[in-house]
Amino acid sequence: DGQAKELLQPDDPKFWASVRDQFMLSKDKVFFNCGTVGVMPKVVVDKMTEHARYLATDVADWAYKDDNKEQFISGYNNLISIRAKVAKLLNCEVAEIAMTDNVTHGMSYVANGITLQPGDEILTTDQEHGGGQSSWKLKEKRFGSVFKTVAIGKPINSSAGVFDTIVKAFTPKTKVLMLSHMISGSGAILPVKELCAEAKKRGIFTVLDGAQTIGQIKIDLKEIDCDAYLGCFHKWMGAHCCTGFMSVKSEHLKNLWTTVESYRVDDHADEGFRFTQRGTGNFSVLFGLEAALEFHFQLGPERVYERIKFLGNRLRDDLRANKKVKIFSPKEEAMCAGITLYNIEGMTGAQLQDAYWAKAKMRPRSQGDVYGVRHSTHIFNSENEIDSAIKIVNELSTS
Numbered sequence: 001d002g003q004a005k006e007l008l009q010p011d012d013p014k015f016w017a018s019v020r021d022q023f024m025l026s027k028d029k030v031f032f033n034c035g036t037v038g039v040m041p042k043v044v045v046d047k048m049t050e051h052a053r054y055l056a057t058d059v060a061d062w063a064y065k066d067d068n069k070e071q072f073i074s075g076y077n078n079l080i081s082i083r084a085k086v087a088k089l090l091n092c093e094v095a096e097i098a099m100t101d102n103v104t105h106g107m108s109y110v111a112n113g114i115t116l117q118p119g120d121e122i123l124t125t126d127q128e129h130g131g132g133q134s135s136w137k138l139k140e141k142r143f144g145s146v147f148k149t150v151a152i153g154k155p156i157n158s159s160a161g162v163f164d165t166i167v168k169a170f171t172p173k174t175k176v177l178m179l180s181h182m183i184s185g186s187g188a189i190l191p192v193k194e195l196c197a198e199a200k201k202r203g204i205f206t207v208l209d210g211a212q213t214i215g216q217i218k219i220d221l222k223e224i225d226c227d228a229y230l231g232c233f234h235k236w237m238g239a240h241c242c243t244g245f246m247s248v249k250s251e252h253l254k255n256l257w258t259t260v261e262s263y264r265v266d267d268h269a270d271e272g273f274r275f276t277q278r279g280t281g282n283f284s285v286l287f288g289l290e291a292a293l294e295f296h297f298q299l300g301p302e303r304v305y306e307r308i309k310f311l312g313n314r315l316r317d318d319l320r321a322n323k324k325v326k327i328f329s330p331k332e333e334a335m336c337a338g339i340t341l342y343n344i345e346g347m348t349g350a351q352l353q354d355a356y357w358a359k360a361k362m363r364p365r366s367q368g369d370v371y372g373v374r375h376s377t378h379i380f381n382s383e384n385e386i387d388s389a390i391k392i393v394n395e396l397s398t399s
Contacts, residue, residue, distance in 0.1 A: 007019060016379065019299065020382065022295070023040070025380060033363055035184060035187075045288070055283070074283040079276055091221055096249060097246075098246050098247075102243075102244040103230045121175060122148065124147075127154065127180070132178065132211075150165060151165075158335075159190075159330075174204050175204060176205045177196075177199045182337070185341065187330075188335050208230070215304070216236040230244070233292060237293070238295065239292040241285075311377035312377045315386050316333070326342060341373070347396065349368050349372045355396055360388060362385075362388075362389060
């Protein structure tokens with residue numbers, strides 16, 4: 001809280017510089033890879049360290065009387081305080097939130113927990129993360145479901161175009177639609193609200209992978225109206241790894257089989273708790289998550305999202321001015337936020353990534369020979385860092 005109070009007022013020109021000072025990231029390096037793992041604010045590190053020391057020194061205080069009040073190990077605690085903050089962020093019911101380690105776990109819990117018949121189709125795109133696909137591929141192998149993908153293009157030309165492509169792939173056998181809300185490899189924001197509405201008309205269960213959205217763009221689950229939404233906080237929210245969630249509508253959550261069984265396996269009084277309880281967990285990391293959520297709320301979520309988008313726009317606008325640069329993020333700017341995928345003619349992603357580091361200790365992430373680098377912009381980045389990155393791109397494109 002003390003660090004948050006150190007921030008200047010938002011209308012001060014130095015506001016975002018004061019935000020940058022809340023992060024421990026070395027000042028001689030520039031980080032452009034929140035799409036993989038983010039940067040923790042100081043307050044997150046302090047909260048985790050404080051609890052780890054408490055556990056190391058005062059574990060004898062644990063009286064084993066009420067797991068929901070005693071904060072030593074998290075596996076048997078209902079985590080209402082944290083789940084309530086997550087529900088506030090997403091605009092959903094607290095009982096529909098279960099805490100997980102990451103999106104891959106949450107996707108596995110949904111895929112393993114849902115009942116499908118042989119021949120039932122699971123539809124997704126050809127650009128899904130391996131952690132999102134694999135549990136559904138296992139469903140196909142074990143239970144005879146059919147895993148289908150539809151090609152959506154890279155770059156995606158328009159929201160309307162990708163909507164039509166996916167809807168045309170629906171068949172009477174489609175029972176699950178699994179999509180990334182934002183495609184990890186390109187930053188493309190799919191029209192999930194409209195797609196979920198079309199799926200709902202056909203009785204299709206909708207599952208959204210929100211690995212890249214939480215902390216980057218606004219999420220309103222009541223508006224999106226999907227059946228299940230999975231996300232994590234270690235990328236754009238600034239929490240430590242092993243912090244994730246799954247949100248499933250209550251009418252479906254009560255019918256999901258648990259993948260990891262513990263004491264609450266048959267307790268349906270709090271369905272989110274039933275999936276949260278998976279054995280001994282790490283409260284230090286969860287206290288760090290709570291601090292990250294509070295930091296996000298204190299900054300103002302809308303302000304955060306606007307800043308991320310502003311820096312992303314600045315990068316893309318300047319990249320478009322270079323004729324030797326090809327952008328693989330969507331052509332429709334409304335489908336973009338803080339992730340940009342691009343390459344320079346004649347270079348591979350590895351070459352571009354290495355050149356950034358050699359010239360200025362900047363770290364985007366290579367996406368292979370064709371697609372260049374994935375470049376993430378966040379609130380700890382500055383306009384000057386974006387301008388310096390563009391200068392490097394222009395130098396490389398003329399050398």
